Amino acid sequence: MAYEFTKEDLKEIEKLKARYPEVKPVTLPALWIAQNRFGHVKPEVQKLVADTLGLPEAHVHGVATFYTQYYKEEKGKHVLDVCTCLSCQLCGGYDILEYLEEKLGIKTGQTTEDGMFTLNQVECLGACGYAPMLQVTNDNYVNNLTPEKVDKLIDSLKNGEKPEYEKIRMPQHKNT
Amino acid sequence: MSTVDWKNYEPVLIPDIKDLHKIDVYTKNGGYKAFESVLKDKDKWPDQKSVINEVKEANIRGRGGAGFNAGLKWSFMPPADGKPRYLACNGDESEPGTFKDRKIFEYNPHVFIEGALIAAYAMEITTIYVYIRGEYKVYIDMMNKAIQDAYDKGYIGKNILGSDYSVDFYVHSGAGAYICGEETSMLESLEGKRGYPRIKPPFPAQKGLWGRPTTINNIETLAHVTSVINKGADWFKSIGAENHPGPILYGISGHVNRPGVYELPSGIPVLDLINEVAGGMRNDKELKAVIPGGSSTPVLRADQLEGITMDADSLRTVGSMLGTAGLVVMDEDTDMVDVLWRIAHFYHHESCGQCTPCREGTGWLVKILLKIKNGEGEIKDLDLLLDITTQMEGRTICALADAAAWPVRYTITRFRNEFEARCKKSVHAIA
Numbered sequence: 179m180a181y182e183f184t185k186e187d188l189k190e191i192e193k194l195k196a197r198y199p200e201v202k203p204v205t206l207p208a209l210w211i212a213q214n215r216f217g218h219v220k221p222e223v224q225k226l227v228a229d230t231l232g233l234p235e236a237h238v239h240g241v242a243t244f245y246t247q248y249y250k251e252e253k254g255k256h257v258l259d260v261c262t263c264l265s266c267q268l269c270g271g272y273d274i275l276e277y278l279e280e281k282l283g284i285k286t287g288q289t290t291e292d293g294m295f296t297l298n299q300v301e302c303l304g305a306c307g308y309a310p311m312l313q314v315t316n317d318n319y320v321n322n323l324t325p326e327k328v329d330k331l332i333d334s335l336k337n338g339e340k341p342e343y344e345k346i347r348m349p350q351h352k353n354t
Numbered sequence: 355m356s357t358v359d360w361k362n363y364e365p366v367l368i369p370d371i372k373d374l375h376k377i378d379v380y381t382k383n384g385g386y387k388a389f390e391s392v393l394k395d396k397d398k399w400p401d402q403k404s405v406i407n408e409v410k411e412a413n414i415r416g417r418g419g420a421g422f423n424a425g426l427k428w429s430f431m432p433p434a435d436g437k438p439r440y441l442a443c444n445g446d447e448s449e450p451g452t453f454k455d456r457k458i459f460e461y462n463p464h465v466f467i468e469g470a471l472i473a474a475y476a477m478e479i480t481t482i483y484v485y486i487r488g489e490y491k492v493y494i495d496m497m498n499k500a501i502q503d504a505y506d507k508g509y510i511g512k513n514i515l516g517s518d519y520s521v522d523f524y525v526h527s528g529a530g531a532y533i534c535g536e537e538t539s540m541l542e543s544l545e546g547k548r549g550y551p552r553i554k555p556p557f558p559a560q561k562g563l564w565g566r567p568t569t570i571n572n573i574e575t576l577a578h579v580t581s582v583i584n585k586g587a588d589w590f591k592s593i594g595a596e597n598h599p600g601p602i603l604y605g606i607s608g609h610v611n612r613p614g615v616y617e618l619p620s621g622i623p624v625l626d627l628i629n630e631v632a633g634g635m636r637n638d639k640e641l642k643a644v645i646p647g648g649s650s651t652p653v654l655r656a657d658q659l660e661g662i663t664m665d666a667d668s669l670r671t672v673g674s675m676l677g678t679a680g681l682v683v684m685d686e687d688t689d690m691v692d693v694l695w696r697i698a699h700f701y702h703h704e705s706c707g708q709c710t711p712c713r714e715g716t717g718w719l720v721k722i723l724l725k726i727k728n729g730e731g732e733i734k735d736l737d738l739l740l741d742i743t744t745q746m747e748g749r750t751i752c753a754l755a756d757a758a759a760w761p762v763r764y765t766i767t768r769f770r771n772e773f774e775a776r777c778k779k780s781v782h783a784i785a
Contacts, residue, residue: 202547247529247530
C-alpha cells in the first residue's frame, strides 16, 4: 500500500518547520505524525517522512530505529507497555506482566491472534510512585495495577473505550 | 548539625491551590510577577547580569542530578552577538525512581515557564525548547496548552509586556530513550538525530544547538528560579541544607505506605522522609535499603541511614549521592540480586552503543548478574563484576557508563553476603 500524509498532516509539518532553523529537527515530530496516521513507521513510512522533509532515507531510518516508541513493525490495536523497572519491579510489575501473559495467552513481545493486543515489557516510564503501572499505546498511563484493574482495563479496551487519564492527587504531608 | 524544620514548610512549586495549572489562577496567585519585574523594574534589576548574580547567589543546585549551581552555569554563556542563542529545558526525566518534573507539568506548568523566561531574558536567549520524554504524551499536551496560553497573554512572543525583549518557546517531544536526558544527547535529539552524547569540550555554552551558545537546565531547577526572583536569594538559602539549599521535589517510591512526590526542604532526614512523610513501611516491614536519588546513586543499607539527610554533603559521608532525589525504598523481603540485575538490565537497554566500554560493559554486567540470579554464578564472578565496573567508569563520552557501574559496585560491596549466597559453592580451596 502507498502511504500518504493528509493535507492536515502536511500543514502540521510545515508549522513545525518554522520552529527550527533547519529541517532536520522535524524528523522526530514528523515520525510521530506518521505513526499516529499509519500506526507504525515501517521502512515505507520512513521513506515517506524522508521524502516529505527532503532528507536522506538513511537518516530517518537511523532516527526511527534509535527511539523505542516508534513502531518499526505493525503492532496490535492496543499496545500494553508494562513497566518492570526498579520501582515497578519492587511493587509487582512482573506479576502484572505474567498475569497479562496468561490472560491474553501470549508471551511478552507478542501480539494476540485477533490483532487486538501487543504485550511489551518496558523500562522506567516515570510513574515510580504509582507502581505497578502500564502505558496503553504511547498514550495514557494506568497506575497502581491489580489483577482486577487489569481485567477491567482489558474489558474496556475490547469495548473500544480509551482508558481515562488518571489524575493523581498531590500527596502533601500536611493533609494526611 | 541543626535539624531542618520541614514540618512547617509551605510548598511553593506545587502548593495546594485548585486549578493552578490554569494561567488565570496562576496570575491571580502572583504568577508572572517575577518575570515582569526583571523586564521592567530597572531599579531592582538594572541589567541581565543582576538577574544572573541573584540566581548564582541563591545556589540553586541543578535538580536533574548533577547538582551544579544554576546561576554559575548561566554565567558561562558568552556575550550576546545578535545571533541565535538557546535555552534547552530538560524534561526527559527517565532515571528509574524519578517522577517529579511531571508534577510541575501537571500542577504548576507556569512556574516553570516563568522561570525559563527569566533565565532566557538573563542570558539574552532567543528561543527556548522544552524537551519532554515521549512517554509523557499527556504532559506534552498540557505543556503545549500552557505555552500557548502564555503566548496569548503576551508573556511569550515579540516585545514581551512592552519591553524590547522577544523570545519563542516550543515543546519538543522525545520518543523513548533514557540517554536523551544526558544534556548533549538531548541537543542531538533536538537537532533531529539519534541521541548520541557529544564529546565535551566544547561545552554547550560555547557550542550547543546548531553550534550556537546553549544552556541546559532541569525543569525543577528553572521552576525554582521563579521563587528566587520573587522572594530573593536569601529566602532560598534560608531553606534546608547549607550547601545544597532550597526546596526539593522528593519522589518516593517502593515499599512505603504513601509513595508520591513531596515538596520539602533539602536536608530532611532520610528516615523522616520514609517514616513520617511517606507514612512508613508498607505492611510494617523492616527497612532494608534505600536508593536515595534515582537508580544510578549507590544503594545504602538501613544501618547506614541514622542521622543522614537528603543533601549532597550528608549522603557523601556514607558513599552515596542526592541525584534526582528520587528515593526508592526497599523492605526486608527485597532480593538485592534481583534488584541489581534489573538495574543492570535497564542500563544495558539504554546504552546508546557509541562507546565500547559502555556498550560491551553493560552487556557483560547484565549477563553475569543473570547467571548469578539463576544460581549459576561463582564467587569469582563477583570480582569479575567489580573489575568490569572499574573498566567502565570514566572511560566513556557521557556518564551512562558510570551510572551503570556504580549500582553494581556498591550493591555488591554493601550486600556481598547475599550475592555470595546465590553463587555456587566452591568445590576447591580457591574460589
